[in-house]
Amino acid sequence: MIRVENLTKYYGDVCAIKEVDFTVHDGEILGFLGPNGAGKTTTLRIITTYLAPTSGAVYIDDLDIAEHSAELRARIGYLPELNPLYSEMPAYDLLVFAASARAITGRRFKEALGGVMETCGVREVLHRPVGELSKGYRQRVGLAMAMIHDPEILIMDEPSAGLDPNQIAEIRALIKELGKEKTVIISSHILQEVQAMADRMVILNKGQVVADGTTTELMAGFQGKAQLTLEVKNATEDSVQGLAVRFPEIRVQDQKLQDGVSRLELEYPTGQDLREQIFGYAVESSWVVLEMSRRQARLEDLFRSLTVEEGGALA
Amino acid sequence: MRDQLQISARHVAIIFRKEVGSFFNSPVAYITLVVFLLISGWFFSSSFFLINESDLRGLFNIIPTIYLFFIPAITMGLIAREKSTGTMELLVTLPLEDWEVVTGKYLAALSLIGVGLLYTFVHFITLTFVGTNIDLGAIFTGYLGLLLVGGVYAAAGIFCSAVTGNQITAFILGFLIVFVFFMMDKVLFFIPGFMAGTVQYISVDYHLSNISRGVIDSRNLIYFITVIAVFLILTVRVLEIRKWR
Ligand SMILES: Nc1ncnc2c1ncn2[C@@H]1O[C@H](COP(=O)(O)OP(=O)(O)OP(=O)(O)O)[C@@H](O)[C@H]1O
Ligand SMILES: [Mg+2]
Numbered sequence: 001m002i003r004v005e006n007l008t009k010y011y012g013d014v015c016a017i018k019e020v021d022f023t024v025h026d027g028e029i030l031g032f033l034g035p036n037g038a039g040k041t042t043t044l045r046i047i048t049t050y051l052a053p054t055s056g057a058v059y060i061d062d063l064d065i066a067e068h069s070a071e072l073r074a075r076i077g078y079l080p081e082l083n084p085l086y087s088e089m090p091a092y093d094l095l096v097f098a099a100s101a102r103a104i105t106g107r108r109f110k111e112a113l114g115g116v117m118e119t120c121g122v123r124e125v126l127h128r129p130v131g132e133l134s135k136g137y138r139q140r141v142g143l144a145m146a147m148i149h150d151p152e153i154l155i156m157d158e159p160s161a162g163l164d165p166n167q168i169a170e171i172r173a174l175i176k177e178l179g180k181e182k183t184v185i186i187s188s189h190i191l192q193e194v195q196a197m198a199d200r201m202v203i204l205n206k207g208q209v210v211a212d213g214t215t216t217e218l219m220a221g222f223q224g225k226a227q228l229t230l231e232v233k234n235a236t237e238d239s240v241q242g243l244a245v246r247f248p249e250i251r252v253q254d255q256k257l258q259d260g261v262s263r264l265e266l267e268y269p270t271g272q273d274l275r276e277q278i279f280g281y282a283v284e285s286s287w288v289v290l291e292m293s294r295r296q297a298r299l300e301d302l303f304r305s306l307t308v309e310e311g312g313a314l315a
Numbered sequence: 316m317r318d319q320l321q322i323s324a325r326h327v328a329i330i331f332r333k334e335v336g337s338f339f340n341s342p343v344a345y346i347t348l349v350v351f352l353l354i355s356g357w358f359f360s361s362s363f364f365l366i367n368e369s370d371l372r373g374l375f376n377i378i379p380t381i382y383l384f385f386i387p388a389i390t391m392g393l394i395a396r397e398k399s400t401g402t403m404e405l406l407v408t409l410p411l412e413d414w415e416v417v418t419g420k421y422l423a424a425l426s427l428i429g430v431g432l433l434y435t436f437v438h439f440i441t442l443t444f445v446g447t448n449i450d451l452g453a454i455f456t457g458y459l460g461l462l463l464v465g466g467v468y469a470a471a472g473i474f475c476s477a478v479t480g481n482q483i484t485a486f487i488l489g490f491l492i493v494f495v496f497f498m499m500d501k502v503l504f505f506i507p508g509f510m511a512g513t514v515q516y517i518s519v520d521y522h523l524s525n526i527s528r529g530v531i532d533s534r535n536l537i538y539f540i541t542v543i544a545v546f547l548i549l550t551v552r553v554l555e556i557r558k559w560r
Contacts, residue, residue: 073408078408098409
């Protein structure tokens, strides 16, 4: 179990993260989600002991990482952001280096090498300098390096950044597979990615945790807006305004299409289903309903509402 | 305790191997070595044939000057390059201690200096064929002295490589520090009397000249080892400060 307690980190005067608190359970895949500059990399660097926090602490199985640094690093596999590698070294030499630093040599290395060649698909590039490899293969080599010692904890900072859709699908499948036995933290600024892989997510914004839970848990507490799109014939001006009067919680926007068809965009808080009443009203007003479709509030809306600056350009 | 030492020695060896590998993967090592050999060879032959000296004094006198450029060029990338390419993050999140990393890198630089000195043995062999009255003891201690001076300069160089993320800056900084050590004995004349003793004691030349004369005094050895240790400890400290920035 990884316990992150009250982490705060200042770079000079810049506060990168503030009182960040969360827990990762054994065998769980945690998605660490946040927009650019939210503090994901900073937090992961502290967990992997690359940086020290200004205040706060991280415990792995109740051991403080500040006191048991080397011992705990031995149990972690880390894929840093941008996957830095010694570009002049062949993948094989890199793996030998990473393995020997973790006291894996001889027959044990052969076994470990066989394992990562299988899982990460690096066999065909083993003897080429990593600087000459495509980004996808470099990423695989980085992952193979992080996994050569079969670590119980795997921490990956944006593992799919810069990969093509096929490679992304592959790496997601790989991470899901790894997550069956290992404790995994992946960071990403892409919600779908985290949703596809993670058991649980922690959403970070401007250095602070703004949400923590499974998709269902997060959505339960979220008061988003449901949207209903109606295409109707014979809708008079008056009857459309009457709709807004009858249901004050609905926001109505209408748009005239040709041949007396109007498109109505209705918005109301989630948690209630007004389709029946609205249909009733349409019949009452002798509208001919051509189309009715509903869009529920989704996790994207939650993510946006949590991370987009209010009144900012993106809102 | 002994187990711990063995583990550390293994870690140092791992870093050492990686560094030596990357030296010979980049042209910098070859170029600096060749330049070192050319210049030292030229100075040897000019003193050997022109002045007709049958010892290595010409060579031994010039090597500390060649070191001024040779050693910062070797050490500039040791840490600065890891910082600029981001591989530092990879390196220090392995279960190795910072001091093991620094020691491994330092020894790799020292061994490259050793290779350079070893090549100058060619001149020594020439000497044994044609020279007379060769003072073997002085030649041995001469080499020892040069290795120790190289050790001091390399320790200063790796420290400079740690304080910056830029290899060129590391080179210039390294050159300046090494230059100060190099000049101290030569400007003693301008130094007020009450400080002269101290400055002389800090200067590399003073201790080197003792050793080159064939006298291995523990005071001189302690000087070299202390200066090397101070720079290496500072280097480890600088790496630790990174975490707190
Ligand atoms: N070395 C540094 N010096 C100064 N400020 C930094 C440094 N590293 C990060 N920051 C700042 O700290 C904040 C958090 O950065 P961090 O890299 O942790 O974000 P992130 O969530 O990983 O973003 P991204 O998705 O872009 O990778 C940002 O405001 C960033 O500018
Ligand atoms: Mg980041």
